[in-house]
Amino acid sequence: MNIESSLQQTIGQAFKELFGAELPLQDINLQATRKDFEGSHTFVTFPFAKLSKKNPQETARLIGEYLQQHTQLVSAFNVVQGFLNLTIADSAWLQVFADIVTQADFGFYASNGQKVMVEYSSPNTNKPLHLGHLRNNFLGYSVAEILKANGYDVIKTNLVNDRGIHICKSMLAYQKFGNGETPETSGMKGDHLIGKYYVLFDKAYKQEIDALKAQGMAEEEAKKTAPLMQEAQQMLVKWEEGDKETVELWQRLNTWVYTGFAQTYTRMGVDFDKMYYESNVYLLGKDIVEEGLAKGVFFKKENGSVWIDLSAEGLDEKLVLRADGTSVYITQDLGTADIKYKDFGMEKSIYVVGNEQDYHFNVLFTILKKLGKPYADGLYHLSYGMVDLPTGRMKSREGTVVDADDLMEEMVQTATARSQELGKIEEFSEEGARVLYEMLGIGALKYFLLKVDPKKRMLFNPDEAIELHGHTATFIQYTHARISTILRKADLMDVKREVNIQKLQPAEKDVIALLATFPDRVKEAGRDYAPSVISQYAYDLAKEYNRFFAEVSIFNADTAEETAFRVVLSEQVGKTIRKAMSLLGISVPERM
RNA sequence: GGUUCCGUAGCUCAGCUGGAUAGAGCAACUGCCUUCUAAGCAGUAGGUCUUUGGUUCGAAUCCAAACGGAAUCACCA
Numbered sequence: 001m002n003i004e005s006s007l008q009q010t011i012g013q014a015f016k017e018l019f020g021a022e023l024p025l026q027d028i029n030l031q032a033t034r035k036d037f038e039g040s041h042t043f044v045t046f047p048f049a050k051l052s053k054k055n056p057q058e059t060a061r062l063i064g065e066y067l068q069q070h071t072q073l074v075s076a077f078n079v080v081q082g083f084l085n086l087t088i089a090d091s092a093w094l095q096v097f098a099d100i101v102t103q104a105d106f107g108f109y110a111s112n113g114q115k116v117m118v119e120y121s122s123p124n125t126n127k128p129l130h131l132g133h134l135r136n137n138f139l140g141y142s143v144a145e146i147l148k149a150n151g152y153d154v155i156k157t158n159l160v161n162d163r164g165i166h167i168c169k170s171m172l173a174y175q176k177f178g179n180g181e182t183p184e185t186s187g188m189k190g191d192h193l194i195g196k197y198y199v200l201f202d203k204a205y206k207q208e209i210d211a212l213k214a215q216g217m218a219e220e221e222a223k224k225t226a227p228l229m230q231e232a233q234q235m236l237v238k239w240e241e242g243d244k245e246t247v248e249l250w251q252r253l254n255t256w257v258y259t260g261f262a263q264t265y266t267r268m269g270v271d272f273d274k275m276y277y278e279s280n281v282y283l284l285g286k287d288i289v290e291e292g293l294a295k296g297v298f299f300k301k302e303n304g305s306v307w308i309d310l311s312a313e314g315l316d317e318k319l320v321l322r323a324d325g326t327s328v329y330i331t332q333d334l335g336t337a338d339i340k341y342k343d344f345g346m347e348k349s350i351y352v353v354g355n356e357q358d359y360h361f362n363v364l365f366t367i368l369k370k371l372g373k374p375y376a377d378g379l380y381h382l383s384y385g386m387v388d389l390p391t392g393r394m395k396s397r398e399g400t401v402v403d404a405d406d407l408m409e410e411m412v413q414t415a416t417a418r419s420q421e422l423g424k425i426e427e428f429s430e431e432g433a434r435v436l437y438e439m440l441g442i443g444a445l446k447y448f449l450l451k452v453d454p455k456k457r458m459l460f461n462p463d464e465a466i467e468l469h470g471h472t473a474t475f476i477q478y479t480h481a482r483i484s485t486i487l488r489k490a491d492l493m494d495v496k497r498e499v500n501i502q503k504l505q506p507a508e509k510d511v512i513a514l515l516a517t518f519p520d521r522v523k524e525a526g527r528d529y530a531p532s533v534i535s536q537y538a539y540d541l542a543k544e545y546n547r548f549f550a551e552v553s554i555f556n557a558d559t560a561e562e563t564a565f566r567v568v569l570s571e572q573v574g575k576t577i578r579k580a581m582s583l584l585g586i587s588v589p590e591r592m
Numbered sequence: 593g594g595u596u597c598c599g600u601a602g603c604u605c606a607g608c609u610g611g612a613u614a615g616a617g618c619a620a621c622u623g624c625c626u627u628c629u630a631a632g633c634a635g636u637a638g639g640u641c642u643u644u645g646g647u648u649c650g651a652a653u654c655c656a657a658a659c660g661g662a663a664u665c666a667c668c669a
Contacts, residue, residue: 034612044611046649056649082649083612124669164669278669305667314595315665322667329669358596359664385597386663422631440631452605456598457662464603469631470617471605478631485629536606539616550624550633570628592631 001095003041003088003516004030006073011043014066019052019059038078039085040513046082056082090504097512098499101572107518107579112151115344116378118144120352121270125162125257126170127195127396129264129404131387131460132354135449138585139384140352141270142450142531145583147350150526155344158272159336162254163279168235170194171249172228173201183256189263189405190256195396202397204228267408269442269585274343276336282327284335288371289321297370310366318363333364341375348378350529355383355455382529385457387449402462412441414465415474424592436589440474443586447473450584451535471539473586476577479542480588483574486554490567493555497568500561507548511569514544518576522583531584538580545573 008028015023033039045052045059052059057079064077064084075089100106120140123129129137144154174181174197183190205228212222223229238246265271289306292298298308298320306321320331340349351361361381368376386393387402394401416437419425425433448466452458468474504512518537525533554566578588 029609031611036613042612046611049649080612161669166669303667316594319667324667326667328667332669354663355597356663357669360669362596383597388662418631424629424631456605459604461604464618467604467618472617472631474631475617478629482629482632489628532606536616539606543616546632547634549628553628555628591629 001092001099003073003092003096006071007041007043007067007086010067010071010073011063013070014063015048015051018062018066019054021051023048023051033085037080037083037085038076039087040509041086041088043084043086044082045084049082060084088509090502090509093504093509093512094499094501096516097569097572100512100515101499101568107522107576108149109151109519109522111153114152114348115155115346116147116152116348116350117155117157117340117344117346118147118350118352119157119159119340120144121158121265121272122161122353123158123261124166125160125191125194125254125261126167126198128189128191128260130394130396130401131404131407132394132401134268134404134407134445135384135387135454135458136352136354137265137268137270138446138449139382139454139531141268141585142534142583143350143352143382143529145585146522146525146529146531146534149522149583152348152526155274155346156272157274157276157340159276159278159281161278163239163250163282165232165236166198167250167254168232168239169201169205170198171246171253172232172235173197173204174253175249176204183259189260190258191260191264192403192405193260194253194257199397201228201232264405264408267438267442268404269446276340278332281336281339282332284339285327285331285333286321286325286335288334288338289331292320292367292371295371297367308367308370310363313366315359315363315366318367320367330360330364330367333360334367337364337368337373337375337379341373346375346378348380349375350380350382352382352384355385355457357381358383380529382454384454387458387460390459390461390463402460408442408445411445411466412437415440415444415468418468419592427591436592439587439589440468440477440592443473443477443581443588444468446584446586447476447535450531451539453532454530473581473584476538476542476581477586477588478592479545480574480577480581481590481592482549483545483570483577484590486567486570487574489555495567496564497571499565499568501559501565505548505552507544507551508566508569511541511544511548511573514541515572515576518580525583534580534583538577538584541573541577541580545570545577 007030008025011028012023012025015021030041030043033042043063045056045063049056049059054062060079060082064079067074067086068077073088073092074086076087078085118140121133121137123133144156148154174194177200178197181193183193186193205226208226208228209222212226213219235246239250289298292308293300293306298306300306303323305319305323307317307319309317311317318330319328322328353361358381365376365379368379389402391400419437419440428436444466451471521533521537525531552566554570555563557563557566581588
């Protein structure tokens, strides 16, 4: 049973019978009643005063009376100005709850037969992952889970940026300064080892630039002519020519990086259905350039370079192929978009990429639309803000980043220390405790990054540990553990899982009302690609449950029926918390 | 300079498809553990929702402008 739609219908009838007016159902909006007033649903009558030809207050009163007479749902109402506050009968709430309990997949939607691709992570193989990547990965994974819950068939992909001048920088520095060092001999994770050489390159390169500038060369000129940069560029040419030695070095170093990434991904709890590598796709897109020229969407300049004029769209002229016939970034993205569609034929494609590339994706999507690609309308750039440090922006080259592995480890350590301090882990095995610390530490980190609107850039202060109290994953996990304890006790006492009561406490009503909104929140999160909708919901639900927990006694209830009901209610909250958190990629413990 | 995004409590953020006295968390202060997990609950205090104008019965929410911050506008990726 759905209280809202049922109320909408009856209100529609009321308009017809009381005022002789037709009111489309979608115009009948119900909102949650403010806490200070009696009731749970509010109907605002101001906009309909003309329709009813009565003042808002009178309109509200008449509709209230009509509802009370014509539906079992409404047990009482009150009118404040043009606000009609409705109190829903306990029997209706119990019916709603009974419906929820019978649905094993409550809140999740059946398959809609549509495919959607979520591309996220997209790391460079010349350095380890950092805090910004964590936001990207958690977002991408969560959005994929949310879309699955909305009935989509989801393909998670990762386009690895494994070639280019930046990779050559690491390779060159390794060749020059590495002395044959390996992850084994250095004891470093492969990605960190390569990242070390990326930073080394930058240091040595800067020294060369400074030296050249000291000789009187201009900065721009120095940057171009510095021997290290020249060498890196030569290396890129050799790589593109397929030079055996260069390709072997590239493969060896990349293998180390992938081994390191695999560990990081595992700990982050993210995965992919399909990997794409730039080394395979960077030559793609030239056929699309031909296609665009043939269709007259692109044009060629005298020097042979190919362009598109997007000034009518408020964008500039944009290069799509260099004069020498080689690709630029967007050429490859055009080709990759095509390949991905050929591989999967998805209706929608979500690119989880930082907002620094807003312009690029605007251009990319506009071009694909102009080319009349069948998939063009389903493209979406999930643009998220950068994570800044108090000192400013993170820069890998300068080593001023919060490393992903370090941060995860630190969070787990914090969770460990906090758990031990609270001394609640006596009954845990060593392995069980380890799993718990991991769950709490990583969970807190994910929640911290996912609870914020993706669009907003966020500040991260490494000196302030991420909280484990208040609006955090820990609080929600704690609530789940609490519920689990209730359920274990209920099993020991052989409490039947049945609902056989007539009256509800206010706290119980509030919990049921919140539970009932879960499917809507899942839909909203899917529509807006917004994990923050789910994180907020999980928090609200946990908060509401804790209020209930403090206000009513479960095992010392007046009657056995009440105890049984409260156990079932607790169980349902526990399940819903678990589901909501799973959409964020966060696990919840049975005890903590 | 053009374009896009952001500006809500001391701090971090919700709310933004227009509705009542703008909500959480942290930090500060006060209560609540001999009964289901106090990683909790209840409460106090903290706001000209950047500013100005407009639309509206009604604006934090929509529109316009200004101010402040960020990103971007490469034959880089």
